[in-house]
Amino acid sequence: MSGGHRALGPFTVSAIGLGCMNVSHAYGGRPDRRDALRLLAEAVELGITHFDTAALYGFGQNEELVGEALAPFRSRITLASKCGMTGINGKRVIDGRPETLRRTCEESLRRLRTDVIDLYYLHRWDKVVPIEESVGALADLVTQGKIRAVGLSEVSTSTLEKAVSVHPIAAVQSEYSLSSRGVEKSLLAACARLGTALVAFSPLCRGLLTGAVTEATAFAPGDIRLAMPRFQQPHLAANVALATMLRQVAAALDQTPAQVCLGWLLAKGPHVLPIPGTGRRQHLVDNAGAGSAPLPSWALARLETLFAVGAVSGDRYPPATLAEVDED
Template sequence: MRQRQLGPFTVSAIGLGCMNLSHAYGVPPSPEQGAQVLLKALDLGCTLFDTAALYGFGANEELVGKVLAPHRSRFTLASKCGMQGVGGKRVIDGRPATLRATCEDSLRRLRTDVIDLYYLHRWDKAVPIEDSVGALADLVKQGKIRAIGLSEVSAATLRRAHAVHPITAVQTEYSLWTRNAEVAVLDACKQLGTAFVAFSPVARGFLTGALRDVATLDAKDIRRAMPRFAPDNYAANLRLLEAFEALAAQAGVTPAQLALAWLLAQGDHIIPIPGTTSLAHLADNLAAADLDLPAEVLARAGELINAGNVVGPRYPAAVQVEIDTEEVPS
């Protein structure tokens, strides 16, 4: 697989987001099925695995640690702190003492002595970003983490953090239907030498074309609370898929591969991390790293689905206030 640079690490151009093996999209797969996905990704050349303390309230780190610890030298390990489960509830807490404690818990669950890339999952706005990043910088000095990342932050916050300690990566949602990164932070990353890790690069399943009826989503699936997946909005968004799927077919690729190829073409510092519970979809996603699609096909994909024609914000209002990412002007 083609490679990209993630700070000091050379990684596969497409990584694996591990969240949905334990979290967020209804009933997760069995640990056995999750293990199959992780090991198959490694076999297919994926060398970036992304987890977090939040996912499954520790269960995802446990899974990743149990399955991949014997292969630790073969991949770059990323996890996150600053948002986790406390007493069964999701809590954002960026205080230095909390970040230190979370790191110790993550190291234990991941069965490793060091986490390669450790993100502040959310900026706790009650704590100066300089204080949270300073605590992570101390973890670097102690050899418990190798590099620092931030998630869902603005260009201004990235620059403040970078002044305290080099920021290796920013992780934010980015895809054909979510273009917030293009407002400012994508360029800021390029200027600072910071990699941009794109989560939900196939739009939480929308760009695969497989999800036609949101009524089939599990009652606990987080997409049920997301405005774009509300029945009326989703029906409008589905109308965008027909031409997109036809374009993919003409190019001889799947819709998911077209979405990932488009994302990779937006900058050499961009690394998508699609997640899946399916071995077939895993192989399909990772194969997109080696595609060479014509520039006009990629440009057309961006014209067919973009911030101007997608209906609905990406997060409900209660979640939107928790993030720091720039908003696309309406």
């Protein structure tokens, strides 16, 4: 692990974490259970200490997998999970009512094989429940010793500011990458001002930035990218062309495209913590090695030019999902 360490609320963690969703949820080509368990254990061996899962992923299966794999290393890692969006009868349901969050926490503790969750996020703000009520329920879980710190996911600056009036918010998790820069409107700066970490999920744009996705890619049935506009034509062709130029920058630096993407994020502020996900060992090794040296100024300037706001074609979510998200 060469990217150093960063603050995540009260914790000090590896600058590059691991988003665990990929091994159980959302994408095709997932590893089998034995390989997934081995991958998670190897992440610890590589020096990764920040692991992120959620009740939603695999409708509980990801937490079970993470709990089994990481139980031997529990004292060495910071474990994050999420509530407020779960699977019920095979469907994704957003529910931020306090009683639901309490129940989900108990279920997550059992699946994760732990007595306490280090960082517990509200996965999505349930817009029919005041954010203060949901955060208040999470604050109660801190008091009870069930969780150590509170986080929010996919929220706007105004929602974050309402939440911190109830309880300190250790982290906000948002999609942030060269291709998704919405947090730069105000949330990135607000997090720095409030002492809140900005945990960047999908920092490689779900494989689009690394060249893993091309115009010839055939997604498996059920892969969430099938419904995302930027993975559909005509957007996809334009975005693949951008990724080709990114690979040229990476080649000049003798880095992988993923390492360049992660290095760019690390340069955005000491409170930014990327959590790339993968089901492949070599990608895990590459990602863990990101940040060994800061990207040179010429590379940062080139990336800013290539990926200026609006350069990536197509929305990150389909319209119905965008309507659920609370963002600036």
